[in-house]
Structures are given as C-alpha cells and as structure tokens.
Amino acid sequence: MIAFDGISVRFGGATALDGVTEEVAEGELCVLVGPSGSGKSTLLRLVNRLVEPTEGAVRVRGVDVRAVEAARLRRSIGYVIQSVGLFPHRTVARNVATVPRLLGWPEARIEARVREMLALVRLDPAEFASRRPRELSGGQAQRVGIARALAADPDILLMDEPFGAVDPIARRDLRAELRRIHAATGKTILLVTHDPGEAIELASRLVVLRDGRVVASGGPSEVLGGGGAFVRALLGGDAALRALSLVPARRLAEPDPAPDAPALAADATLQDALSLMIESRRTRVRLPAAESGAEASLSLARLVERRP
Numbered sequence: 001m002i003a004f005d006g007i008s009v010r011f012g013g014a015t016a017l018d019g020v021t022e023e024v025a026e027g028e029l030c031v032l033v034g035p036s037g038s039g040k041s042t043l044l045r046l047v048n049r050l051v052e053p054t055e056g057a058v059r060v061r062g063v064d065v066r067a068v069e070a071a072r073l074r075r076s077i078g079y080v081i082q083s084v085g086l087f088p089h090r091t092v093a094r095n096v097a098t099v100p101r102l103l104g105w106p107e108a109r110i111e112a113r114v115r116e117m118l119a120l121v122r123l124d125p126a127e128f129a130s131r132r133p134r135e136l137s138g139g140q141a142q143r144v145g146i147a148r149a150l151a152a153d154p155d156i157l158l159m160d161e162p163f164g165a166v167d168p169i170a171r172r173d174l175r176a177e178l179r180r181i182h183a184a185t186g187k188t189i190l191l192v193t194h195d196p197g198e199a200i201e202l203a204s205r206l207v208v209l210r211d212g213r214v215v216a217s218g219g220p221s222e223v224l225g226g227g228g229a230f231v232r233a234l235l236g237g238d239a240a241l242r243a244l245s246l247v248p249a250r251r252l253a254e255p256d257p258a259p260d261a262p263a264l265a266a267d268a269t270l271q272d273a274l275s276l277m278i279e280s281r282r283t284r285v286r287l288p289a290a291e292s293g294a295e296a297s298l299s300l301a302r303l304v305e306r307r308p
C-alpha cells in the first residue's frame with residue numbers, strides 16, 4: 001500500500017532521513033517510533049507530499065506520488081495530527097464534512113456520512129454535531145479529528161502523535177477506539193508516537209527510527225525480542241512485561257475451573273491477568289466460560305512458564 005524506496009531527505013545541510021526502504025502492506029497498522037528528531041514525522045509526511053524526498057521514491061497504492069497531483073493525493077488519504085486542526089468556527093458536523101464537500105458529494109449523503117462517522121468514534125450526533133470545537137474536551141476533539149479524516153472513506157490513514165495532547169485516561173480510550181476502528185474498517189494506518197506502550201499496544205508492524213535510519217522493523221514481538229540495546233532502551237527495559245499486553249489471556253488458560261478466583265474479562269491480555277493477580281493478591285484468575293461452556297483459569301506459575 002505504501003512503499004519507501006531508498007528515501008533520503010535533507011533540509012539544507014541537515015539529514016532528516018538517510019536511505020530508508022520500508023513497505024506497509026494493506027490493512028497494516030504500522031507504528032513509527034523513535035527519539036525526538038529521528039525522522040518519524042518526515043517519513044509520514046512523505047506519503048501525502050507535505051515533504052518531498054531528496055533521493056528515492058515513495059509509492060502509494062503502487063504509484064509514485066510524484067505522478068499524482070498533491071491536492072488529489074491528500075483528499076485520498078486521511079491525516080490526523082496532534083493539534084487536531086479542526087476549523088474553530090465550523091460546527092463538528094461541518095468539520096467532519098470537509099473532504100466529502102470538497103469532493104462534491106450530495107448533501108443527503110454528506111449528512112448521513114457525518115452521522116455514521118460520529119457514531120463510529122462514539123460521539124452522539126444529536127449532542128455533538130452542532131457544537132463548535134471550543135465546546136469539546138481534548139479527547140472529544142481528537143475523536144472529531146479521526147471522524148473527519150475517515151469521512152471520505154480513504155483507504156490510508158496517517159496519524160502524527162494523534163493522542164499526544166490528551167490525558168492518559170482519554171489516551172487509553174482513544175487507543176482502544178483506534179484498535180476497534182482499525183479492526184472494523186481494515187484501513188492501512190501509519191502512526192507516529194513517542195510512547196513505547198502505545199507503539200507496542202497498537203502496532204501490527206513496528207518501525208524503529210534512529211537518526212534518520214531504520215534500526216529495526218517487523219512485528220512487535222519480533223522487534224522486542226530481536227532488537228539490540230538501543231531498541232530495548234527505547235521501548236523500555238520492561239519489554240517482557242510489555243510483551244504480555246500482546247497475548248490474550250485465553251491463549252494460556254487451562255480447563256481448570258476456579259469459581260472463587262477473581263474473574264478476568266473475556267478479551268483480557270496476559271498483562272491484565274498479571275495485574276489482576278497483583279491487585280487481588282491471588283495467584284490464579286478465572287476466565288469466563290468459552291463458547292464450549294467450559295470454565296477456565298490461569299495460574300501465575302503457568303503465566304511465567306509459558307509466556308511468549
């Protein structure tokens with residue numbers, strides 16, 4: 001869906017990217033992570049031609065982006081940034097309708113789409129459609145930003161620190177929301193973040209940048225397991241703990257009912273299981289009955305022995 005082929009970007013004498021070759025397959029949620037100034041935003045902005053490469057080529061849907069008029073390319077790609085960038089004097093509905101209007105959709109179709117998008121990001125259209133951006137919380141404004149980026153149904157979504165400006169609780173909700181939207185829509189998403197936990201939780205593919213070069217890329221478990229000292233330092237010394245958040249608790253559960261043990265949610269991860277064990281001072285947690293009806297549970301010993 002997106003290919004960076006031998007990309008270098010220089011701004012005057014400064015090298016922002018140096019020989020980057022990467023591909024993002026359709027439906028992937030690819031997270032770019034790296035220290036400040038490592039070139040994450042520059043790499044993202046090449047995709048919608050906000051930055052042009054000094055060397056190399058960027059292909060989107062198999063076509064060199066230089067062959068596509070910039071405005072047309074941008075209308076075909078959703079873009080969400082940290083500061084949200086909503087038009088302050090327009091209502092939420094008009095903000096969400098921006099690209100469909102530019103594309104000349106009929107009014108009735110735009111209205112229906114705005115309602116559909118607000119519902120997708122879990123904002124009640126009756127309550128929010130006529131509000132102005134200043135009447136929204138940071139998390140709500142981010143949701144509107146996502147609804148706007150998805151309104152014209154682009155197959156690619158670029159997100160540059162999309163949750164950077166919201167508090168940790170709203171951030172957690174928005175992450176869960178993004179995972180749900182990604183699963184429901186199958187969009188190809190390229191996302192920049194500083195937050196290692198966010199990167200590991202969201203990514204189907206991780207690309208780690210340092211000084212304009214890719215130092216590791218692949219599935220999160222692969223990168224966490226195989227990365228060198230820099231990757232470990234960047235993603236946190238607690239990589240083993242973070243890796244637990246990638247695995248559903250159900251996967252290690254055994255058919256050993258423990259009716260008195262504290263219960264986990266059906267979609268809980270191994271990290272949730274460990275957290276519940278610590279919180280409840282118990283070494284076994286219960287999982288709700290699977291479809292077969294059999295009760296299951298997970299012990300601390302098994303979690304430690306069988307962890308990925």
Ligand SMILES: Nc1ncnc2c1ncn2[C@@H]1O[C@H](COP(=O)(O)OP(=O)(O)OP(=O)(O)O)[C@@H](O)[C@H]1O
Nearest residue numbers: 011014015016034035036037038039040041042043
């Ligand atoms: N328009 C520009 N003009 C000059 N230098 C730039 C420009 N954009 C980026 N740079 C430089 O290129 C390098 C990479 O910047 P970039 O914004 O891609 O990094 P980043 O990894 O996204 O950083 P951060 O996490 O701090 O946002 C930096 O040294 C930055 O100063």
